Amino acid sequence: MDTKIRQKVESHLREAELKLTPQRFAILDFLVGSDVHPTAEQISEGVNRRFPRASRATIYNTLKALRDAGVVQEVYLGEGAARYEANLAPHHHFVCRACGKLEDVSSEAVGALPPCELGAGYAVETFEVVLRGVCAACAAKRERRKRRR
Amino acid sequence: MDTKIRQKVESHLREAELKLTPQRFAILDFLVGSDVHPTAEQISEGVNRRFPRASRATIYNTLKALRDAGVVQEVYLGEGAARYEANLAPHHHFVCRACGKLEDVSSEAVGALPPCELGAGYAVETFEVVLRGVCAACAAKRERRKRRR
């Protein structure tokens, strides 16, 4: 494992006051090195290609612990399984209607939400935005198809 | 059933080119009359208190059909089960961190998203916002608790 990533992972675990177990290293390392927002199932497959193996319970326990520690984000899009990522920069998501790809969108790109009127007494602390549409690659494909006609 | 709601439900079903079955009436009627974003399970319980009964498969099939027809919205918050509502006005959601309550937030209250920079070629068509924080009722409760000390 890349030493730099290993150190990053280690500091995350320490920060979260979690024991530094090989399983946790493996899971968090896998997530740090992934940009596809894998499901628990995919994380399990990826991690278990090599030593150390992690049981299903450990995969779920670890993901939950890391989520609670604010080290990973859990994303629900209603496609069955939750998806995970280790992107710590505040961000939102874009889902392509055509290819289904899930991409991160930086918080800055979305900008601040206009102060919303929720009635007196409401305190909004965070917000998540899911943008839906067609990604550049799919849009280009469509354009080409159109031109061919 | 209230004649007005029945007509509303009927026009929705016709619009969606769905057969007008008693089960569909019952399900959609239940949703129109609910403001709690029930789960499929809760819809099943509510509908099956009285005639006509609807099987589990029908509940799910109907909700999916209505969702595809744009008549109901399916909301996923990662709490296990999907939740449903018949609010056709464009809107977003607020989840209270303290009591877990899910509330609608009108589109106007949230306002337009600032034109986001997703890179060339991206076409954003819709977006959903989930606001999280503390609702007025819970905020008041906390305030009272604080003062008592």
Next chain:
DNA sequence: TCTTAATTTAGACTTATTCTAATTTAAAGT
């Protein structure tokens, strides 16, 4: 090294949802 609380494990269990194949029915046509 010893201790202990935290962690991991296999596998059983639960919950949410989908599937299947047989039966029924809404609605269009006569």
Next chain:
DNA sequence: ACTTTAAATTAGAATAAGTCTAAATTAAGA
């Protein structure tokens, strides 16, 4: 009203995602 038929409904089996349990292991502090 009566027939027809594609669509819808049904009970229950099947699947998928995640949680729980209780025993075994282990990280980390004394």
